[in-house]
Amino acid sequence: MLAVELADLISDIPSYRLVGFVENQDPERCELKIEGLPVHWIESIGNLARDHYAVCGISTTHRVRFIEQIASYGMRFATLIHPTTRVSSRTPVGEGSIIGAGVQVGACSQIGRHVFINRGALIGHHTKIFDYVTIQPGANIAGACEIGEGTYIAMGAIVIERKKIGAHSVIGAGSMVTKDIPDHVQVVGFPARIVKRNITGR
Numbered sequence: 001m002l003a004v005e006l007a008d009l010i011s012d013i014p015s016y017r018l019v020g021f022v023e024n025q026d027p028e029r030c031e032l033k034i035e036g037l038p039v040h041w042i043e044s045i046g047n048l049a050r051d052h053y054a055v056c057g058i059s060t061t062h063r064v065r066f067i068e069q070i071a072s073y074g075m076r077f078a079t080l081i082h083p084t085t086r087v088s089s090r091t092p093v094g095e096g097s098i099i100g101a102g103v104q105v106g107a108c109s110q111i112g113r114h115v116f117i118n119r120g121a122l123i124g125h126h127t128k129i130f131d132y133v134t135i136q137p138g139a140n141i142a143g144a145c146e147i148g149e150g151t152y153i154a155m156g157a158i159v160i161e162r163k164k165i166g167a168h169s170v171i172g173a174g175s176m177v178t179k180d181i182p183d184h185v186q187v188v189g190f191p192a193r194i195v196k197r198n199i200t201g202r
Contacts, residue, residue, distance in 0.1 A: 001034075002057050002058065002059050003021055003034060003057040004034065004035060006055065006057045006080075006098065007034070007035050007037075009080060009082055009098070009100060009101065010080065012082060012083055012101075013080060013081075013082070013083065016053070016078060016080070018035075018037065019037065019052070020037045020038045020039065020040055021034050021037060021038070021039045021040070021057075022039070022040050022041075022042055022045055022054065022070065023039050023040070023041055023042065024041075024042040024066060024069060027041050042069065042070070042073070043073075045070070045073050045075060046073045046074060048075070049073055049074035049075045049076070052075070053075070053076050053077060053078035054070050054075045054076070054077055054078070054096075055077060055078050055080055055096060055098055056070070056077075056096065056098075056114060056116075059116060059118075059134050059136070060134075060152070061134070061150055061151075061152045061168060061170060061199065061200075062200075063114065063116070063132055063134065063150075064114070064131075064132045064150060067096065067114050067132070077095050077096030077113075077114070078096070079093055079094070079095055079096060079097050079098075080097070080098045080099065081093065081099045082099060082100055082101040082102075082103070082119075084101045084102050085099050085100070085101065085102065085103040085104070085105075086103075086104050086105065087099065087103075087105040087111075088105055088106055088107040088108070088109065088125075090107045090108045091105050091106070091107065091108065091109040091110065091111060092110060092111065093111040093115075094111055094112045094113035094114070094115065094131065095113050095114070096113050096114040097111055097112070097113065097114060097115040097116070097117070098115075098116045098117070099111075099115075099117045100117060100118045100119040100120075100121075100137075101119045101120070102119050102120045103117050103118075103119065103120065103121050103122070103123070104121075104122050104123065105117075105123040106123060106124045106125035106126075106127070106143065107125045107126075108125055108126045109123055109124070109125060109126060109127045109128065109129070110127075110128045110129065111123075111129050112128075112129055112130045112131035112132070112133065112149075113131045113132070114131055114132050115129050115131065115132070115133045115134075115135070116133070116134045116135070117129075117135045118134075118135060118136045118137045118139075119137045120137050120138050121135045121136070121137065121138065121139045121140070121141075122139070122140045122141065123135075123141050124141060124142040124143030124144070124145065124161065125143040125144070126143055126144045127141055127142075127143060127144060127145045127146070127147070128145075128146045128147070129141075129147045130146075130147060130148050130149040130150075130151075130167070131149050131150070132149055132150040133147050133148075133149070133150065133151050133152075133153070134151075134152045134153065135147075135153045136152075136153060136154050136155040136156075136157075136173075137155050137156075138155055138156045139153045139154070139155065139156060139157045139158070139159075139171075140157075140158045140159070141153070141158075141159045142158075142159060142160050142161035142162075142163075143161050143162075144161055144162045145159050145161065145162065145163050145164070145165070146163075146164040146165065147159075147165050148164075148165055148166045148167035148168070148169065148183060149167040149168065150167055150168040151165055151166070151167060151168060151169045151170070151171070152169075152170045152171070153165075153171045154170070154171060154172055154173035154174075154175070155173045155174070156173055156174045157171045157172065157173065157174065157175045157176070157177070157192075158175070158176045158177065159171070159176075159177040160176070160177065160178055163177055163178070163179065163180055163181070164180045164181070165177065165180070165181040166180075166181055166182045166183030166184065166185070167183045167184070168183060168184050168199055168200065169181055169182070169183060169184060169185050169186065169187070169199060170185075170186040170187070170196075170199055171187055171192065172186065172187060172188030172189070172192070172195075174190070175187060175188050175189055175190060175191075175192040176189075176190045176191050176192060177191070177192045178191040178192070179191075181194075182194075184197065184198055184199045184200070185197050185199060186199055
């Protein structure tokens with residue numbers, strides 16, 4: 001469960017303290033606890049918005065829907081960067097983004113809002129990561145690349161330098177991207193090839 005992994009990440013960041021989880025699909029799940037902490041039904045979080053922050057603990061191409069739902073209740077978003085991560089001081093990181101343990105982000109890149117970069121991923125210099133992107137463990141994105149909004153890059157994928165990946169696309173685990181990838185497609189392989197079109201991102 002990704003929420004438990006994020007709970008562990010938060011425990012390593014002194015400036016934040018995890019106080020609970022939010023459920024938006026099944027109210028009965030709120031009867032349980034996770035890691036000994038309460039699970040709040042989403043419609044009840046408005047009273048927490050004044051003095052709490054949220055992050056999106058969901059790893060799918062549809063993360064934006066959940067983020068917008070939380071934001072509609074007035075909740076602000078934390079930006080989490082694990083202390084073992086190295087993000088260049090010349091690389092801004094947007095609100096709500098989560099950068100896991102052991103990630104390396106090069107100089108003069110840009111990390112958008114609500115980007116999730118999982119443990120051990122590598123991001124090269126002068127690379128632009130748009131909002132709502134997910135980059136899974138061990139992915140390696142070279143310098144001067146562009147990753148479009150809402151795209152999902154699976155575990156161990158490689159993107160060589162100066163490549164542009166469109167919005168709301170999926171890069172399969174272990175794939176190597178050697179040419180530009182359009183919007184709304186799924187690619188797999190070494191080198192990566194398109195296997196599915198019309199991928200939706202919302």
